[in-house]
Amino acid sequence: MKTIAEIKAIRDKMQAEIIDRDKSHNKDIRIIVGMATCGIAAGARPVFNTLVDEVAKRKLVNVKVSRTGCLGMCKLEPIVEVYTPNDGKVTYIRVTPEKILEIIDKHIVGGNVCTQYLVENE
């Protein structure tokens, strides 16, 4: 069995990085996944986990990922809200793990909103 002892090494490494990152960035991008019954049943959990994996893999240190309850449009779940300094709040609907990878690539990293997944283009 693994113990949490190894976490100290990761902490020390991250602490060193954080000192650098604070100079250049804040957590200025937020990605929020709706996680009430409707979202969970529609597949929000794999979307959330794909997001965590990809943000870690790409070392997107300015991105904060979190979850919330019902976003009020149960039929359009999984719903993901993205807040960026440039585009403000953007709401993506019927998100899948594949779509979230595309959203990270084009919107979060590339700065271009993935308009095909917006509610208005339903």
Next chain:
Amino acid sequence: MRELSLHILDIVGNSVRAGATLITINITTVDNLLTIEIIDNGHGMSKELLDTVCDPFTTSRTTRKVGMGIPLFKMACQCAGGQFTIDSTRNVGTTVKATFLVNHIDRAPLGDLVSTMITLISEDIDYLLDYQVDDRRTIFDTRQVKQELGDIPIDSPEILIYIKDLLTENIITVNGGRNI
């Protein structure tokens, strides 16, 4: 929902909404009985609410008129020959307990419990996961992790990836080859 771990994610969501700061998840499989218990220290429910909470039209949500989380979990449990109870005391907390017959044909698999934990872990709420199969056991306590982490947030993606590996390995070990 296809996995019991998805129900767990959903039921714990209620605890989060109730302002819980500590949520205990006990999952115990002994022989043919699987027991899932979710205990929170949130604001609890009044007697009136508690009496109607298994009915799908009970919700305190404002975004829609039906609450489905508890009725769905209860159904998953009763379809698998189990029993469902919910206890709650105002300003003390709530305990949801469901049992399942492991080899029942209509029992949903536990599924990806690690993904559920990764989705739940956050800075402002503590989780105690006590996972047991027969005489094997692993305990994961975010309070211990946070103590080691100091001012690094537990929900940083790098830390979550580490926790994911740790939980995956430990749960496989505890399962000891049993399909749960």
